Amino acid sequence: MTTKKLFLFEDTIPAHARPVYLPEGDRSVYVRSGSVEAISDTASQFLWEGSAHTSGTELTLASEDQDAVLWRWELGDTSEADDYAFRSAPETTSTLKLAADLELDDRYTxxxxxxxxxxxxxxxxxxxxxxxxxxxxxxxxxxxxxxxxxxxxxxxxxxxxxxxxxxxxxxxxxxxxxxxxxxxxxxxxxxxxxxxxxxxxxxxxxxxxxxxxxxxxxxxxxx
Missing domain, CATH: 2.60.120.10 (Jelly Rolls)
Incomplete structure (x- = not known):
């Protein structure tokens, strides 16, 4: 068995804020309100309210002309929530809603x-x-x-x-x-x-x- 940690954050990116850069990692981003553009090295996706994106690569999140509130799940090996909060993004807020240990059977993909x-x-x-x-x-x-x-x-x-x-x-x-x-x-x-x-x-x-x-x-x- 492998133990992973799943974190859920509520993020707010103000309208016209500088983009937020997220490191490589398994994550889901759901737009609670507003909209963002999710940009990776190989693709981009516009996310409106009620839509979601899953990613395993580095990701850029860019707001437009309205505030965006996101629910963001991060799956990793570390138990430190700060490792997944927004970094070098002082215009934004990132609040941990919940963290949970996941026990995953190594025999599955x-x-x-x-x-x-x-x-x-x-x-x-x-x-x-x-x-x-x-x-x-x-x-x-x-x-x-x-x-x-x-x-x-x-x-x-x-x-x-x-x-x-x-x-x-x-x-x-x-x-x-x-x-x-x-x-x-x-x-x-x-x-x-x-x-x-x-x-x-x-x-x-x-x-x-x-x-x-x-x-x-x-x-x-x-x-």
Missing amino acids: WLMRCDTVTFPPSGEAFTHLHQGPGIRITREGEITIETEGAEHVHGPGDAWAEKGVVPVYASTTAESSTTFVRCFVLPKQVKGVSSLRIVRPEDRAKANTQKYRVLAERIMSWT
């Missing part, structure tokens, strides 16, 4: 996926597993996560980690729909398909009311 999950009011995800661990953060609404004998409620901007191999039951508020953004690592065989596995046989024939959208995914080269 792993991919990183960033996606969104949207529930209707009073939605639920039956007790389930995923094929890999990661960190989620609520964009809108409210979700209750029940796992390992504990229950936690997460509102907008709240982040939590899931191990993947540990069963989870989730339910959402009746007042509104709920959306969370998720970055997790999965075996490469799951590329393009759902990683969800329903635990209880009696739940497997029930309708799944949540909607998934894969925003970006990439097989990681170190595995």
Whole structure:
């Protein structure tokens, strides 16, 4: 087994700020509001609100005529969050939301996926597993996560980690729909398909009311 550390940051890049330069590393960037251009040595991608980018190379992030708020996941070997915060970028802010240890089986080749999950009011995800661990953060609404004998409620901007191999039951508020953004690592065989596995046989024939959208995914080269 290999232990990796996954960090989630909330970054703010003001309009017309100097570009931010990120070193080589496995990461996902999701635009919470505003827009940025993500530029690597070989490509560039314009990211608008609600879109995402995954990368394993050095990356430049450039804002335009409005402030950009980003949720950025960084996967690495170090336990020091400061190693992944914005450096030499005094116009910006970078706040750690959550860090989690990920236990990854060396026998797999792993991919990183960033996606969104949207529930209707009073939605639920039956007790389930995923094929890999990661960190989620609520964009809108409210979700209750029940796992390992504990229950936690997460509102907008709240982040939590899931191990993947540990069963989870989730339910959402009746007042509104709920959306969370998720970055997790999965075996490469799951590329393009759902990683969800329903635990209880009696739940497997029930309708799944949540909607998934894969925003970006990439097989990681170190595995």
